[in-house]
Amino acid sequence: MEPRGLRIALRIWVVLVLLLLFVPIALILLYAFDRSNVESWPIPGFTVRWFSVAWHDPDVRQALLLSVKVGLLATVIAMGLGTAVAYAVHSFRFFGREAISFFLVLPLALPGIITGIALSSFFAFRGIQLSIVTIVIGHATFCIVVVYNNIIARLRRVPGSLAEASMDLGARGWQTMRFVTLPMVATSLVSGALLAFALSFDEVIVTVFTAGAQNTLPLWIFGAIRLGQQLPEVNAVVSVIIAATIIPVALAARIAGSGSVTRSARAVEKARG
Amino acid sequence: MGRPRPGGGRPEPPAAAPGPGGGWPGLSAALWRRPWARATLLLTPALAWFVLIYLAALVVLLITAFWRINAFTTNIERVWNLGNFTLIFENPAYRDIVLRTVGMAAAVTVADAIIAFPFAYYMARLASHRTRTVLYVAILLPLWASYLAKVYAWLLIFTHDGLLNWSLGKAGVGPVNLIYTNWAVFIVFCYIWLPFMIIPVYAALERIPSSQIEASQDLGARTWRTLRLVILPLVLPGLVAGSIFTFSLTLGDFITPILIGGTGSNFMGNVIEQSVGIANNVPFAAAMALIPVAIMAVYLLGARALGAFRAL
Numbered sequence: 383m384e385p386r387g388l389r390i391a392l393r394i395w396v397v398l399v400l401l402l403l404f405v406p407i408a409l410i411l412l413y414a415f416d417r418s419n420v421e422s423w424p425i426p427g428f429t430v431r432w433f434s435v436a437w438h439d440p441d442v443r444q445a446l447l448l449s450v451k452v453g454l455l456a457t458v459i460a461m462g463l464g465t466a467v468a469y470a471v472h473s474f475r476f477f478g479r480e481a482i483s484f485f486l487v488l489p490l491a492l493p494g495i496i497t498g499i500a501l502s503s504f505f506a507f508r509g510i511q512l513s514i515v516t517i518v519i520g521h522a523t524f525c526i527v528v529v530y531n532n533i534i535a536r537l538r539r540v541p542g543s544l545a546e547a548s549m550d551l552g553a554r555g556w557q558t559m560r561f562v563t564l565p566m567v568a569t570s571l572v573s574g575a576l577l578a579f580a581l582s583f584d585e586v587i588v589t590v591f592t593a594g595a596q597n598t599l600p601l602w603i604f605g606a607i608r609l610g611q612q613l614p615e616v617n618a619v620v621s622v623i624i625a626a627t628i629i630p631v632a633l634a635a636r637i638a639g640s641g642s643v644t645r646s647a648r649a650v651e652k653a654r655g
Numbered sequence: 656m657g658r659p660r661p662g663g664g665r666p667e668p669p670a671a672a673p674g675p676g677g678g679w680p681g682l683s684a685a686l687w688r689r690p691w692a693r694a695t696l697l698l699t700p701a702l703a704w705f706v707l708i709y710l711a712a713l714v715v716l717l718i719t720a721f722w723r724i725n726a727f728t729t730n731i732e733r734v735w736n737l738g739n740f741t742l743i744f745e746n747p748a749y750r751d752i753v754l755r756t757v758g759m760a761a762a763v764t765v766a767d768a769i770i771a772f773p774f775a776y777y778m779a780r781l782a783s784h785r786t787r788t789v790l791y792v793a794i795l796l797p798l799w800a801s802y803l804a805k806v807y808a809w810l811l812i813f814t815h816d817g818l819l820n821w822s823l824g825k826a827g828v829g830p831v832n833l834i835y836t837n838w839a840v841f842i843v844f845c846y847i848w849l850p851f852m853i854i855p856v857y858a859a860l861e862r863i864p865s866s867q868i869e870a871s872q873d874l875g876a877r878t879w880r881t882l883r884l885v886i887l888p889l890v891l892p893g894l895v896a897g898s899i900f901t902f903s904l905t906l907g908d909f910i911t912p913i914l915i916g917g918t919g920s921n922f923m924g925n926v927i928e929q930s931v932g933i934a935n936n937v938p939f940a941a942a943m944a945l946i947p948v949a950i951m952a953v954y955l956l957g958a959r960a961l962g963a964f965r966a967l
Contacts, residue, residue, distance in 0.1 A: 393777065406808035406846070409808050410804055463701035466697040474693075492907075586803055607807055607810065623801040
């Protein structure tokens with residue numbers, strides 16, 4: 383066992399790191415209710431006014447609407463493609479199977495700016511105008527990875543003997559799929575979708591390169607902070623975004639186990655091939 | 656659906672004869688008897704997406720880096736040349752930017768490893784099962800919380816009248832002007848990527864059997880000796896895995912440098928973003944973007960050579 387002094391030191395270290403992790407997030411939530419319109423500490427008093435201001439700001443509304451649309455579309459595409467490919471990679475042995483696993487993880491393993499600039503040059507090369515379609519394409523590309531990772535991890539844990547038993551009992555392929563396999567992977571489908579939406583809803587780097595004139599919510603926030611304008615509104619919007627990104631993840635962790643939301647560890651596992 | 660055993664691409668025994676209870680029995684049965692047809696049907700959409708969009712985009716990026724723009728019209732001229740690369744390597748300003756970015760990525764990686772290790776060690780070896788779960792969630796929430804929100808929070812902390820200077824004032828120390836400095840950028844990077852380091856290090860620590868550590872202690876090794884000779888070598892793959900993320904994410908980021916480092920901050924990401932957004936020089940941006948790709952390729956090969964991947 384570790385000496386007592388070391389154990390105490392480690393405990394203090396853990397508390398300090400936790401403080402480091404959560405003080406900035408707590409601070410954002412406090413600033414959202416800041417009565418003053420100047421960003422300084424300590425805040426003089428509390429109000430919910432800025433939420434209302436932000437809610438009635440047409441720019442914020444439009445950006446929010448676009449973000450939700452993009453998030454939903456990207457999630458739907460990622461679910462369709464990611465589920466199919468996860469199922470195929472899990473069920474069949476074919477040439478290039480390992481390469482697919484590695485290849486699919488690239489958009490998450492390479493810095494976002496690479497995906498962004500690559501797609502941007504690609505759209506320019508093909509003469510495709512930047513629009514909501516290009517944003518969705520960019521987001522879906524990395525959302526597929528999250529869905530794929532979640533579902534294949536689950537499929538690997540589900541014993542294949544159950545499907546075989548179902549077949550032995552006379553169920554046809556689609557029936558086994560629907561009544562045996564699907565229920566067993568259902569939670570990973572839900573958590574995959576939640577994570578994909580959270581990732582898309584928060585994405586800024588890829589969006590910078592794939593959005594035309596429209597703003598998603600992160601682009602609006604980035605612009606406002608960059609110019610130092612409408613910061614009280616930014617406080618309110620950003621605190622809502624924190625909730626919008628944390629709640630789906632907390633749900634996903636509850637539904638499918640916390641292992642399903644470790645986006646880094648999982649990607650590394652894949653990247654090593 | 657059942658699945659073939661590992662290693663076998665052989666067709667499955669046909670399922671029971673098509674009967675009532677399912678749609679398209681003919682199609683269903685036909686597909687069922689041909690696994691390759693099912694596999695093709697399932698794989699084609701996603702692979703087409705990846706090859707026709709993502710891979711094609713990466714290829715276009717690679718090609719574009721060897722083109723140039725017309726200085727007057729800023730239209731892309733499809734003329735092969737190495738001008739973008741010679742500019743990056745011969746212009747001292749760009750060389751400095753590359754070195755500064757790599758230095759920042761290295762510094763962030765080392766700092767995060769130092770912060771993460773004791774935390775992960777406590778989590779894996781001292782915490783009760785319940786505490787461990789709580790700590791795990793405590794790492795995951797900041798990991799997923801909005802990136803922009805986290806960066807913005809630090810802007811509020813570092814700003815002249817922010818929490819930091821208020822705290823320093825209470826402690827009787829004069830105010831510091833951290834905002835819009837590279838130190839501030841460094842701190843924010845460390846903060847944002849920390850969970851990416853903690854998780855793999857924790858995973859590596861958790862996998863060490865306690866018996867191995869007990870054996871080391873039974874053989875007379877004290878805590879530090881056990882740490883250095885037994886634990887660290889076993890955790891190295893986890894540290895390398897985490898470093899891949901801290902390093903790669905720092906190399907490509909430009910949001911944090913812009914918001915925390917200010918308009919004067921100069922990292923590779925800034926150059927790429929400005930080349931696209933302001934100068935409209937996509938070929939130069941593409942050439943610049945290939946540098947982090949090349950660095951990461953070397954980094955990954957190095958990690959593989961160290962045996963880090965195999966051991967993980």
